[in-house]
Amino acid sequence: MKETEGSLNVWVDGSFSNGAGIGVVIDDGKKKRVYKKSVQAKTNNQAEYLSAIFALKKIKQIFGKNVKNFTVKVHSDSQLLVSQMLGKWKIKDDDIKDLFIELHNLTLDFKKVDFIHVPRKENKLADKLSKAR
Template identity: 35%
Template sequence: NRGPAAVGWAIVSSDGVVAEGGEEIGHRTNNQAEYEALLRALRAARDLGLDEIDVRGDSQLVVKQLRGEWNTNDPELKELRVTARELLREFDRWDVEHVPREINERADDLANEALDDR
């Protein structure tokens, strides 16, 4: 179901947070919002000139779809997945891993702050 949505993302290195963002994105499904957060993080990583990236996301659906383990019939999710894969190909090396929500707490906080600010 679509509802008010926001995204949060963070790029973290061994030195700490390199970049982060959060913003309201209108009405989306939860899965669409998860993909939108990923796309923003990938674009930021690319713009920072990073060559390698390890994506850690708490959406099992997004992680498994990116890995090709799950498919989707939803045309909007298909389009988001194609865009994400195109962005990932711009990196010399990338990996996608599912992590518990507690590990992604900063990204969730940024999304919640963006929703609270509207």
């Protein structure tokens, strides 16, 4: 049996207005899956990380073992999240460090995970979902 290879585009956003929330859009080219969820976060940056963690966990839940053959492009308007995941910025906050480690470890389950910084206007759906609780 041939294992499935795939490419996914994911848009993530975290919000910290009126409580913390995340919005996630997973697009496999055939189907868009959208998620919104309230989360326990002390800052907007924590919510941003939690959105990416949620997205990769959800992909693993949907596609199972096949994710080891998947390339995932994570689009985020968080310069902090993207720059830290790319190793460009240092992590100074201990809470963020723990989330970084969790997210980094999740990326190891995939063939490749790219983090891409996008302008907020290109992340409208995930942004809207993150605020709709």
